[in-house]
Amino acid sequence: MNNAVPSSASRKVTLNDVARLAGVSVATASKALNGRKQVRAETRARVVEAAEQLSFSPNELARSLLADRTGTVGLLTNDLEGRFSIPILMGAEDAFGADSVAVFLCDARGDAIREKHHVQALLSRRVDGLIVVGSRTDPRSSLGRELPVPVVYAYAPSEDPDDLSIVVDNVGAGRSAVDHLVSTGRTRIAHITGDPTYGASQERAEGALAALAGHGLELVGEVRFGSWTESWGRAAASMLLGQHPELDAILCGSDQVARGVMDALREHGRAVPDDVAVMGFDNWEIFTSGARPALTSVDMNFERLGRVAAQRLFAAIDGEPRSGVEALDARVVIRGSTVPG
Amino acid sequence: MNNAVPSSASRKVTLNDVARLAGVSVATASKALNGRKQVRAETRARVVEAAEQLSFSPNELARSLLADRTGTVGLLTNDLEGRFSIPILMGAEDAFGADSVAVFLCDARGDAIREKHHVQALLSRRVDGLIVVGSRTDPRSSLGRELPVPVVYAYAPSEDPDDLSIVVDNVGAGRSAVDHLVSTGRTRIAHITGDPTYGASQERAEGALAALAGHGLELVGEVRFGSWTESWGRAAASMLLGQHPELDAILCGSDQVARGVMDALREHGRAVPDDVAVMGFDNWEIFTSGARPALTSVDMNFERLGRVAAQRLFAAIDGEPRSGVEALDARVVIRGSTVPG
DNA sequence: AAAGTAGCCGAAAAGGTTTTCTGCGACCGT
DNA sequence: ACGGTCGCAGAAAACCTTTTCGGCTACTTT
CATH class of the missing domain: 3.40.50.2300 (Response regulator)
Known part of the structure; x- marks a missing residue:
């Protein structure tokens, strides 16, 4: 495999270093690496070469700060040992991971105060959205309408019909x-x-x-x-x-x-x-x-529930919010206890 | 993406706004809110008041960018449905949450390529450290020594004795x-x-x-x-x-x-x-x-394993790395199947 | 040959916060 | 009254990347 990892990984290498090595400005380096069409093919090649040599990896923090979009979401659960939370969480992680969105995991343990605290912490990290996973199907209190990011409730619906909740039927x-x-x-x-x-x-x-x-x-x-x-x-x-x-x-x-x-x-x-x-x-x-x-x-079908929640959250982040309760159907898995083998 | 209609809570409030409302400079505002001792008590009060009024919450991205420390760690697992991963993950989340460190959850599903990809993504988000949770007790390949952040292996030890692994005995x-x-x-x-x-x-x-x-x-x-x-x-x-x-x-x-x-x-x-x-x-x-x-x-005692792994990671981040394999003892829970009730 | 145009690159600003450094006024000691 | 110290506030740099805009070169058009 390709495990040619230079020891430069220990010190943080910035776009500036890449630009200097390639003999261009940071602006050009940025454009070259991001595929912008304002750089000559030969120059781009030089920059890419330099970036590889230094094993450059762009600082997502700086990028997010500028773009006002972090590519992260918060997954707020209330019982990690739960039968239900885990598969939902898996489904969501799956859906997000496929789109290279990083997931912050928080367990509020059913404590409203801890939950508030976590929401605050997630918002200060500028997540793009939140998924709230309940541990029971009974409705739960809403996080509120005044949040700066979209929220999707999974398994346990929100009491507020203006929120979007995904539940099982x-x-x-x-x-x-x-x-x-x-x-x-x-x-x-x-x-x-x-x-x-x-x-x-x-x-x-x-x-x-x-x-x-x-x-x-x-x-x-x-x-x-x-x-x-x-x-x-x-x-x-x-x-x-x-x-x-x-x-x-x-x-x-x-x-x-x-x-x-x-x-x-x-x-x-x-x-x-x-x-x-x-x-x-x-x-x-x-x-x-x-x-x-x-x-x-x-x-x-909890995994599907998690995936659907993730998709709805994506849609909301992209400006297509929904509201109400969306119920997903279950399916019977037939084995020997109802039909003779 | 144009959310003009709803509440104004979506409008992001920065330190600048707080400073303007308090009638001071951003520098002073920052010092006031962070308890720096170069601010008059009266001024500090004015700033705090203003921050509260605007419900200001500092942008952790900007802060991290500067401090070179994000207060985030990556939790890399290989089977989310697993018997073992979940409690370990709970323990770690518990330990981190108590210190208000946010946890990025990634499931590599046992795929080495996906794992590499996730590590790369986590590093680009500048996590302060990594915990790698295995699904079997058998040793696994190391992530390598050239990583810019400390790594702790939990449950499945690393093959490299210079890594730190926490396992059950x-x-x-x-x-x-x-x-x-x-x-x-x-x-x-x-x-x-x-x-x-x-x-x-x-x-x-x-x-x-x-x-x-x-x-x-x-x-x-x-x-x-x-x-x-x-x-x-x-x-x-x-x-x-x-x-x-x-x-x-x-x-x-x-x-x-x-x-x-x-x-x-x-x-x-x-x-x-x-x-x-x-x-x-x-x-x-x-x-x-x-x-x-x-x-x-x-x-x-998987939860304890997760907590210990988190503590060791903290120590390593704070400059006190260890290496080798640390085995935690198990305990017998006596019930009716061995002693008459 | 003059003028226009297309292609390519760099300077600079922006994003929000922390920190260092400088400056300014007031107070102290003599 | 004067030099010194101390307390407090602000300006600016720094973190790293993206994007806009202006400018330069070389080429095309008339």
């Missing part, structure tokens, strides 16, 4: 899940989900109930709210099997819950998927692939 | 795990681990064997290498129980493997921990807490 996801179960012939479907204070659990349940109604079916029992854990899934499934032994499918509010449900089913001697179909939400690979059989799940 | 972790099992009275211990091409599996096994020898014990059977999955854990445990029914503990190379092992034990009618103790590595909460009983595991 949890209602639609619930509908798709039921549609899938029905399409495999299930008619006695129960629903065990997680923490009722989460918008996600409510919305998914809402979508599921709507889809059932659309198929002329009713949920078996009530929606079982609890927590987003395996142990809740086990406990709820055991209760449910006692009360409604006739059920032939359990839709679970998350993959973790689904894992617990599958454990309980096995202990009760119910085969999956032959006796009972099971599916979850989130399509968290470590849970879906470890299950026996592999777990059908609804993929919320 | 997997050998010690293996030792600690066995020590714990022995301390609970186990003497017939087996070891099921993951992918043999990972340094982590080899080192943990090495530490475990050393500790066994130290206790005058021998491993039951051979070290079982496979993959980092639940299904491998299930399969390996079934085989193992057939060949060595006398075993009273299984040390697993990861929590995922341990989950599979526990499933198999249950199906073979072996009680955990009364008949067989089980423990894992990584202390991945979603796996340890979902297990029945909760899984004892070795916590690698």
Whole structure:
């Protein structure tokens, strides 16, 4: 490979040095390196040669100061360990990286004061825009309309309808899940989900109930709210099997819950998927692939959400702002827990 | 780009504006706001007042350009979805954020070319330092010695001993795990681990064997290498129980493997921990807490690793570089799978 | 041959801040 | 009253790059 790295990298080399070595002015050097059409080919070659020899790399700070555009954005998250933030962040980083925009990462840990502080710090570094990633689907307070740069809210929408928010369509996801179960012939479907204070659990349940109604079916029992854990899934499934032994499918509010449900089913001697179909939400690979059989799940497509947020931010920076809430659809990933392998 | 209509908050306010409003020169304004002792108290108050009134926020770009220090660092990772990168990244972000250093996040996705590109971009933005986070414990190629800023390697050490690397002590972790099992009275211990091409599996096994020898014990059977999955854990445990029914503990190379092992034990009618103790590595909460009983595991303390890496980078930036490999110890987190609840 | 033109290059300003250096007035000691 | 010191404020340079504008040379046109 080309690893001819001169030791000059240790000392900072400026355009001035390049110009001097090439025997031209800084102005000409700049134009030569930036492809401006006001420099003779021979001169340009000399400058490029000099720049390479010195391994010159333009100081983006000076450039940004002048251009009033830094090519940086702030990514403001509220839980870095979160299931949801990370893939969104990946998608955004991906989209930005492809356009060689650098991403400032800040974790506010759900603290409003820390968040304000970070926003201030990012603005003083003159980011071109901000993406605010929530950790729950519930609406969050707006950063305000008076910011000097565009903002896009991802996952958790802003309370202010004049902001632009990109979210996942949890209602639609619930509908798709039921549609899938029905399409495999299930008619006695129960629903065990997680923490009722989460918008996600409510919305998914809402979508599921709507889809059932659309198929002329009713949920078996009530929606079982609890927590987003395996142990809740086990406990709820055991209760449910006692009360409604006739059920032939359990839709679970998350993959973790689904894992617990599958454990309980096995202990009760119910085969999956032959006796009972099971599916979850989130399509968290470590849970879906470890299950026996592999777990059908609804993929919320977080990476795409991050990418879309990045694209919308680009558009806003380029002067094409939008507002409102944009919901992205989820997709069912079918595995052995709903259709026999 | 023409945003004439909305608020005037988009209008950028500079030190010049503050100075004019306060009736002083920019030089005095700067000194007043930065606490320089060459300003009369009354004058300083006037300037501060003016700055507040205009909600002035100094342009960090201009400041950095002059100070030759940006207060930014680059965090270079290779897998954002990774189990290991994220907590490390959290720890580093935490440490930096506390000192109001901004973090540029870049994901090279394991691609050397992309990595070079990102390093170049970060340097052109004049970061003060770099942290390179690996996704495996195996050594990686150095970024080179000719970089103009200090670099700290985290998790995956650099091949160059003159670089500074912060890693976890997997050998010690293996030792600690066995020590714990022995301390609970186990003497017939087996070891099921993951992918043999990972340094982590080899080192943990090495530490475990050393500790066994130290206790005058021998491993039951051979070290079982496979993959980092639940299904491998299930399969390996079934085989193992057939060949060595006398075993009273299984040390697993990861929590995922341990989950599979526990499933198999249950199906073979072996009680955990009364008949067989089980423990894992990584202390991945979603796996340890979902297990029945909760899984004892070795916590690698990734967040601390990230924080230490950040601190070392600070020190290096401040002119106190180190080199070599610094290994941080792990700690056993005891739960119900090794000691009766 | 004079005038115009095209091509190429350099000087200088701009961007916002910090710092050094100079200057100016007031106060002190004798 | 005078030289000296001290405290405070402003002018200007510096950081590095881009861009505008003016000027020079050489060439084309009439």
